Amino acid sequence: MKRLKIWHIGIMLAAALTIISSCEKDDAKYELEFEVTVPEDWQYWIFNEENVRYYAWSPLRTEDDQAGLQDTISEDLQIIREYFPGVDLDFYFGALNSYLDGQTGYMPISTVDTTINGVVSKKHIHLQTIRLPSSTNVNDSFNLVIKPIKFVFYRNEYGYIISCGALPYTFDYYKPIHEEIVSSFNFID
Numbered sequence: 001m002k003r004l005k006i007w008h009i010g011i012m013l014a015a016a017l018t019i020i021s022s023c024e025k026d027d028a029k030y031e032l033e034f035e036v037t038v039p040e041d042w043q044y045w046i047f048n049e050e051n052v053r054y055y056a057w058s059p060l061r062t063e064d065d066q067a068g069l070q071d072t073i074s075e076d077l078q079i080i081r082e083y084f085p086g087v088d089l090d091f092y093f094g095a096l097n098s099y100l101d102g103q104t105g106y107m108p109i110s111t112v113d114t115t116i117n118g119v120v121s122k123k124h125i126h127l128q129t130i131r132l133p134s135s136t137n138v139n140d141s142f143n144l145v146i147k148p149i150k151f152v153f154y155r156n157e158y159g160y161i162i163s164c165g166a167l168p169y170t171f172d173y174y175k176p177i178h179e180e181i182v183s184s185f186n187f188i189d
Contacts, residue, residue, distance in 0.1 A: 034160075037184040038077065039177065054079040056181075058174070073144070075174045076165045077181055081158050089154040093122045096152060096161065105129025105145065114151070117186045122152040127168070147171045151182050 032053060038044055044056035057074040084092055093111075100106050107127040114123045127147055134140040147168045153160040162185060164178035 033188055035186045035188060038181055051080050051082055053081050071167060071170060075170060078163045080161050084159045085157040092154045092159040093152050103128060116182060119153055124150040149178055155187060
């Protein structure tokens, strides 16, 4: 009887290891194709979606904040990936700019070529009006002006956009934080 129980335990362990190792192989297909580091007090999600890959947000700033900033909206960083075959960075950025040009309250401020960890990209700053749901009335919404920085890359048939969101009055405070995060962005070969 003892041999039978030991044999069953051995089979159960082998089955468990097989299941665990196969799960790890399935999870591997959802690994990000890049690395990025956010400040310790930020939170983030890694998405298993084709387009939205990563989302991070800052803690809310309170009235006793040392920088003198208050807000009720977390500044954020979103990384999206879009399959856009057969083009280059300039074409992809042009298509993105055409799309943004049709958005409410879009106003370009500046665009410069830049290089992040050896990869050429475009750094684009603009104003835009977005519509958000009201926290006081579920049937209502309000317009909010934001001032994001977008870093645009093109690699292996995909366009990548790192969109760093801030309010116009928090932009100067968050700009170096966003740029430091983006400087950690690195494609994994």
